Amino acid sequence: MLKRLLPVSLLVSLTALGLAQPGGLTQTLLPYTLQLNPEQFEQQGLALAQEAAQLAQFDQIELALPRAQLAVQLAPQSAKVWSLLGSLYLQKNDLDQGITALQKARLLDPKSASVLFALGSAYFQKAKYTQAVDYLQAGLKLKPNIPGALFDLGNAYYMQKRFQEAIAQYEKAIKQDANFWPAINNIGLIHYEQGEIDAAIRQWRTAISLDAKAAEPQLALAVALYTKGDREQGLALGEAALKLDSRYADLKFLKENLWGERLLKDTKRFIATPRIQASLVRTPQPLLPRTAP
Template sequence: MTEAPKTADLGAVIDELEKVVAEKPNNVMARHHLGLVYRQVGRIDEAIAQLEKAIELDNQSMESMINLGAIFFDRGDTDRALELNRQALAISPDMAEAHVNIGLIRQHRGEVDQAIECYSRAVQIDPKLLTAWINLTSAYTMVEEDDKAVDAARQAVTLEPDSAMARNNLAVALYFKGAYQESWKNMDKARELGYSVDSRFVDALKAKLS
């Protein structure tokens, strides 16, 4: 997903992008980035308007579709989010990020088996996509596929050893597999990396180790 410009003065970035859009209304990338920055500062309706305009100007603008879908997902409009990610996939069927996003929507709706299919497709396309492995771990855990959950979690940690979420997911997956010592080690690493581990999980793990 394209990120908004990294700067402490987002107001200046907005001013500059608004100037570009005013002077060149058909500049798709300017509208796209303006939408991202508007989202970053919480001007959501304006973000939607800019991203929608970017798509109107360029119906192949997959990044705008993906980012607009993320906004609608955050708003709870999973139908619109799903539609936008499907639009992106219609343009590029091997867009791994869109498969992950559709999986997340499916998982959010309780359609976990379908979510697993989406995440699995994403890692086939891009084996190094960390979010796909992290979400796949969570989905496998939900359906009590503990061995597969651990395997997916290990892939995530291998890709990014300092990912706090990957470490926490591995800890949870190992817990359900009964590997409590290794679970504690990874849970502790997740906390060290800044993850806010659920206190109920910590207590449950302590009980197993006592």
């Protein structure tokens, strides 16, 4: 048996879990010392982490986070538990604490591609694109055929204006998953910024053929058609796109989804048309405005 002196806050948590008895604390000012098998600590921590992961799957982040915080105290040598904690912080947009937890996970398991991918995503969200590229590349060396990671790396290159390298990564993602329309959509974004409107239109038509309910390529195609002079088809397609998801009428939301300056300028003019404005008045606003990945 290993004696471990626990902080009072942890003792209270353990008491609530039925692992400790609080009697000694009411008798004296001395801290209560528990004698527990270290393996029991770790197993309880892993169990809490599993419970936190299940809650996270149902978007119960506020309930999952304290369980994960306690889990890393009980199982501090588990890279998976630290990784889970980091991912929960990222979902709460607490990027700094997320990176701290993920770096701890990386120290415990340097060969975890998922941790490297998560770090790449976190640094991308902090607009630190060089670090994002480094971590994503490192993860892809370990697991080279992950469509989501290839897509993230393409996005990081895109933000660095390394457009051909971005397209190469998007194409790799599509090769792994032919139905991965976000990568096709983003190739269209690059073509549009380079003035290759017809090439962009072809990409967006392909993306729509893969997912008819994807609002983003529909609106992008609508703007492109309208700008080229096919106003009736563009307006009709734009109305349909905004009925699917009215968030895409928000230029800030579009910029967060990597729409470039040329496309944003044309979209601003398109959204200002009376027909689209009238359509937005008739369209119910989304209940959960969350940025697309």
